Amino acid sequence: MIFQLDTHRVHFPDPALAEPDGLLAIGGDLHPERLMEAYRQGIFPWYSDDLPILWYSPHERFVLFPEELKISKSMRRVLRSGQFHITCNHAFAQVIAECASQPRRGQDGTWITADMQQAYLALHRLGKAHSIETWHNGNLVGGLYGVAVGQLFCGESMFSKEANASKAALISLCQSGAYRLIDCQVYTNHLASMGARMVSRATYMDYLRRLGR
Template sequence: MIDFPDPENADETGLVAVGGDLEVETLISAYTKGIFPWPHPGYPLLWFSPKERGIIKFENLHISTSLKKFLKKTDYKITFNKAFAEVMEGCASVPRPGQNGTWVTREMKKAYLKFHQKGYAHSVECWDEKDLVGGLYGVWVGGAFVGESMFFKKDNASKMCLVSLIEFLRSQGHQWMDVQMVTSVVERLGGEYVSQKKFLKMWELTLKKLSFESLKFPSI
């Protein structure tokens, strides 16, 4: 397990540490400090805490008129933690603009499946009858949720997953979540960047206020 340095000492790219492993204890140590792994082909395992961090404050959640209409009429169904491995596969297989390959590597999938089995990593699935058409996964450590990646095979499926997750977290008294980076989808839903200093302060306050045991995901 890595004894991670202060994330505020990250370099200009947000790099905090190099090497180590993806064991459960290592991941817990990283996430509780606001650090996450981001594999890059041809490099040892890299750990980051970016100078700007993507978040969604739930009070700023924006659901467009068209998305509201879709959510009202759709027959898609949402589940939690029913197909974690399949969601990771979906995230790994979707082409990303400007990226060669995927950072959701075989090692990441293996490690996060174990993390899921230990109760720290979670998935949200969107189903069109028996077909998985979208999903997201993330990490719940110490009282805060970190969104890792999401995918969709049909329009609005990943948005429906994210909105459902936010609605659930908000119902449990949570006010925000970490999304690491603000994609176009996340931005349209109200995502924003904050400074690393502000993020780490929010993270610290959240971890002091809440605990892992304070959240039980729906069994639907």
């Protein structure tokens, strides 16, 4: 059963009631209060311009524990070379715009609509959404953004214009010491190669309860 959200009330159904593909609810809005309530319950929006707002909570979650991060020998050489300069929250708007320009997980278009960009920019201004930027010779060549829920970072998207640029951003995030769990949402080969793995909903929700304070 897919639930219709009330635009006048910030409330979500039990995430365990999501469809097999993770779809839980439809409608509502992207107000910061609703977005943060969603993340606190393990729910995130994922839709495109031709659809209403769709809210997902996968029955399994793809996560990365920073202490399990795998850095290849070749990547270690890249990091030692100093070719990249990493910053945090220096260019959030640029990062989300670059992520929007790249299709996600087999999609032809972007899921980061103009409304989504504005919603996450509002979260950023409130100190809830953050970006990691990778620079090369003064140019933004990679990065990622997501939402912080206590010591859990809900990664939303990443982009790369040069080889290894997004990896460098993710490594910096993991090594920052600010987070004990990175929520990668759904499986990708790229992140699996860096140590991300699937956990059950129950396991994810347990971490969310403990780390999301």
